[in-house]
Amino acid sequence: xxxxxxxxxxxxxxxxxxxxxxxxxxxxxxxxxxxxxxxxxxxxxxxxxxxxxxxxxxxxxxxxxxxxxxxxxxxxxxxxxxxxxxxxxxxxxxxxxxxxxxxxxxxxxxxxxxxxxxxxxxxxxxxxxxxxxxxxxxxxxxxxxxxxxxxxxxxx
Amino acid sequence: xxxxxxxxxxxxxxxxxxxxxxxxxxxxxxxxxxxxxxxxxxxxxxxxxxxxxxxxxxxxxxxxxxxxxxxxxxxxxxxxxxxxxxxxxxxxxxxxxxxxxxxxxxxxxxxxxxxxxxxxxxxxxxxxxxxxxxxxxxxxxxxxxxxxxxxxxxxxxxxxxxxxxxxxxxxxxxxxxxxxxxxx
Numbered sequence: 006x007x008x009x010x011x012x013x014x015x016x017x018x019x020x021x022x023x024x025x026x027x028x029x030x031x032x033x034x035x036x037x038x039x040x041x042x043x044x045x046x047x048x049x050x051x052x053x054x055x056x057x058x059x060x061x062x063x064x065x066x067x068x069x070x071x072x073x074x075x076x077x078x079x080x081x082x083x084x085x086x087x088x089x090x091x092x093x094x095x096x097x098x099x100x101x102x103x104x105x106x107x108x109x110x111x112x113x114x115x116x117x118x119x120x121x122x123x124x125x126x127x128x129x130x131x132x133x134x135x136x137x138x139x140x141x142x143x144x145x146x147x148x149x150x151x152x153x154x155x156x157x158x159x160x161x
Numbered sequence: 162x163x164x165x166x167x168x169x170x171x172x173x174x175x176x177x178x179x180x181x182x183x184x185x186x187x188x189x190x191x192x193x194x195x196x197x198x199x200x201x202x203x204x205x206x207x208x209x210x211x212x213x214x215x216x217x218x219x220x221x222x223x224x225x226x227x228x229x230x231x232x233x234x235x236x237x238x239x240x241x242x243x244x245x246x247x248x249x250x251x252x253x254x255x256x257x258x259x260x261x262x263x264x265x266x267x268x269x270x271x272x273x274x275x276x277x278x279x280x281x282x283x284x285x286x287x288x289x290x291x292x293x294x295x296x297x298x299x300x301x302x303x304x305x306x307x308x309x310x311x312x313x314x315x316x317x318x319x320x321x322x323x324x325x326x327x328x329x330x331x332x333x334x335x336x337x338x339x340x341x342x343x344x345x
Contacts, residue, residue: 054284054288056291059198073284127284138204142204147206148203150199150201153199
């Protein structure tokens with residue numbers, strides 16, 4: 006028997022895990038609260054162009070979305086870029102109705118501040134974009150946001 | 162007595178963490194942290210059909226014309242421009258001219274950038290050019306208050322100090338970017 010017997014540590018080696026579920030639940034609630042489940046199914050392709058001078062939108066409730074791009078189901082809707090609002094593809098003239106509906110959801114004071122976030126595929130042509138903008142002018146929703154992600158630096 | 166033998170009625174909670182983890186992973190995967198960023202733009206009001214358009218004579222020198230055709234080629238001040246990186250310098254030179262050069266603007270206040278695209282212009286090109294215009298203006302604003310373009314953009318308008326800076330930069334220096342209706 007060796008004289009110097011290794012002394013066993015007195016302290017318990019186990020990490021207390023009783024608080025683990027609480028911690029996990031806290032994370033869970035955080036993600037549950039911040040999650041926004043995608044509301045609309047995209048019917049059009051969305052490869053947004055990138056830009057640098059971006060601004061953030063402050064009030065989410067004032068924002069409505071318009072998607073423009075080539076339809077995913079080309080056999081059904083053709084290959085020309087189309088406009089999507091909510092869950093349907095529409096004509097530029099239908100935008101006016103859409104804006105009116107969106108404005109009705111807001112309170113009286115906020116109606117003029119409605120912002121249209123335009124998510125437009127980079128392949129789309131300016132013709133269709135202009136048609137939409139004309140409708141927006143008609144509907145008096147003049148604040149628009151060309152939604153773009155931040156440009157990734159290419160050469161530094 | 163048989164009653165004393167009964168086991169402690171505790172719920173086995175060791176798998177609680179696993180269940181919570183499962184839920185957590187589900188929400189992690191489905192989360193899309195909404196990122197609403199982009200280039201803000203204010204459309205001009207619809208012209209009133211009852212009123213004829215006001216007959217404003219702009220001095221030609223105060224308008225900086227950018228045309229983009231359906232092949233995404235640019236025409237800047239009636240001269241073709243292939244290298245897009247020159248555009249920023251030209252815009253700044255034009256706006257900050259203050260009447261020195263007879264061809265360029267009288268003052269930043271009068272300067273108007275007119276961006277006109279064709280119906281066949283790709284949206285990507287349009288955004289690229291618009292982004293450059295925004296960059297040049299933000300850099301000029303930033304320079305007025307001693308900031309870079311990025312710092313100027315990050316100014317928080319709710320903060321009085323930042324707001325004062327922002328107002329000082331924008332004073333008598335409007336951002337006149339006009340997007341003309343495309344022609345065919």
